[in-house]
Amino acid sequence: MYIYKTKGICPPEIHFQLAGNILTGVRFVGGGCRGNAQLISRLLEGRELSEVLPLLKGIQCRNDTSCPDQLYQAIQLAREGKLREEEPITVYETPASYQRVAVIADVNGNVEALQVALRQPVETVFCLGNLTGPAGDNDGVVELARRKKLVFVQGPFDRTLSCTKPENREFLRRAPLYLRFQLGRCRVLGFYSGFIQELSGFSDFAPYSLELLMVSNLSDYLRNESVFSALETMTEQFSVDVVLFASTNEWKHVRLGKVDFINVGPVKEGGQFKYALLGWAREELQVSFETVKA
Structure with a gap:
């Protein structure tokens, strides 16, 4: 699981998992529009990154970014090895x-x-x-x-x-x-x-x-x-x-x-x-x- 500390959006954290090239378990937590966040999570569940990333990149909402754009940045950091995979709290x-x-x-x-x-x-x-x-x-x-x-x-x-x-x-x-x-x-x-x-x-x-x-x-x-x-x-x-x-x-x-x-x-x-x-x-x-x- 990855935990990304966001910048410029309402939810302070985004949680997600990567299984190879597959995105799962996306959660926007701590604030923001709960309904929209759940919709995004359901639509992205189990999809390949090659499909997901073009959909997320560059969407603007506030502060020159958005929840989808912050997720895009988080996934990119994870792929580059710059976002550490966290030990789950079981x-x-x-x-x-x-x-x-x-x-x-x-x-x-x-x-x-x-x-x-x-x-x-x-x-x-x-x-x-x-x-x-x-x-x-x-x-x-x-x-x-x-x-x-x-x-x-x-x-x-x-x-x-x-x-x-x-x-x-x-x-x-x-x-x-x-x-x-x-x-x-x-x-x-x-x-x-x-x-x-x-x-x-x-x-x-x-x-x-x-x-x-x-x-x-x-x-x-x-x-x-x-x-x-x-x-x-x-x-x-x-x-x-x-x-x-x-x-x-x-x-x-x-x-x-x-x-x-x-x-x-x-x-x-x-x-x-x-x-x-x-x-x-x-x-x-x-x-x-x-x-x-x-």
């Missing part, structure tokens, strides 16, 4: 719906902690990142996660602290950055933290970026309560009902408007193991933080 959406799940984070290479979490009486266990850690048995944890088919998202350690075995490094590399699942009638989104913003493929206008930016930047991971009223207003634009995140080593549950924000701390705290228990019962979300003694 989202994993589970195929099943759940009634009772456990959520952990910051395993940090602790095999015992992951074993304890996987034994809990729930339908499945999700991990919000940092399977690996600075002083942990990273290969052991990753191999256990692979055997148990653990669904997890990347944390910053998973990207920077490599395992010894190449197959384990590859397993971590291919992990998604966002997790999306259904709990009863609740749409749930999970991620580790705002480190995703630092990745080259991140866009403020991509799916779930609003949720991440509001949690990470606006509320400082729910630690700045003075912005809660503003955050509650912004939740009207959220695409999910529950936001799960880690990164602060805290355990916290706050409901603002119609959205539940759940901060998941490390699975090992002192001599105890902890996890967030999410359930759907009597037509409502139930949240608790459970402790298991070592």
Whole structure:
């Protein structure tokens, strides 16, 4: 995928993909006329560049350019190798719906902690990142996660602290950055933290970026309560009902408007193991933080 920062037009970014000589996935994001942008995207989908480029070049709208003209310039830069192909910000959406799940984070290479979490009486266990850690048995944890088919998202350690075995490094590399699942009638989104913003493929206008930016930047991971009223207003634009995140080593549950924000701390705290228990019962979300003694 390519992300082009525009000049002189309403949409601040254009996203598109090139498969050889074929143009796909064109999106004008962040502003402008939504209807016209969708029409352009549909008309260009799957067409060869030899057809597309003459149609786009030189169209004038404002500031001696236009949305089509900016797309033309972006494609040309990509073809010349002057626009970098970005790593996609991947989202994993589970195929099943759940009634009772456990959520952990910051395993940090602790095999015992992951074993304890996987034994809990729930339908499945999700991990919000940092399977690996600075002083942990990273290969052991990753191999256990692979055997148990653990669904997890990347944390910053998973990207920077490599395992010894190449197959384990590859397993971590291919992990998604966002997790999306259904709990009863609740749409749930999970991620580790705002480190995703630092990745080259991140866009403020991509799916779930609003949720991440509001949690990470606006509320400082729910630690700045003075912005809660503003955050509650912004939740009207959220695409999910529950936001799960880690990164602060805290355990916290706050409901603002119609959205539940759940901060998941490390699975090992002192001599105890902890996890967030999410359930759907009597037509409502139930949240608790459970402790298991070592």
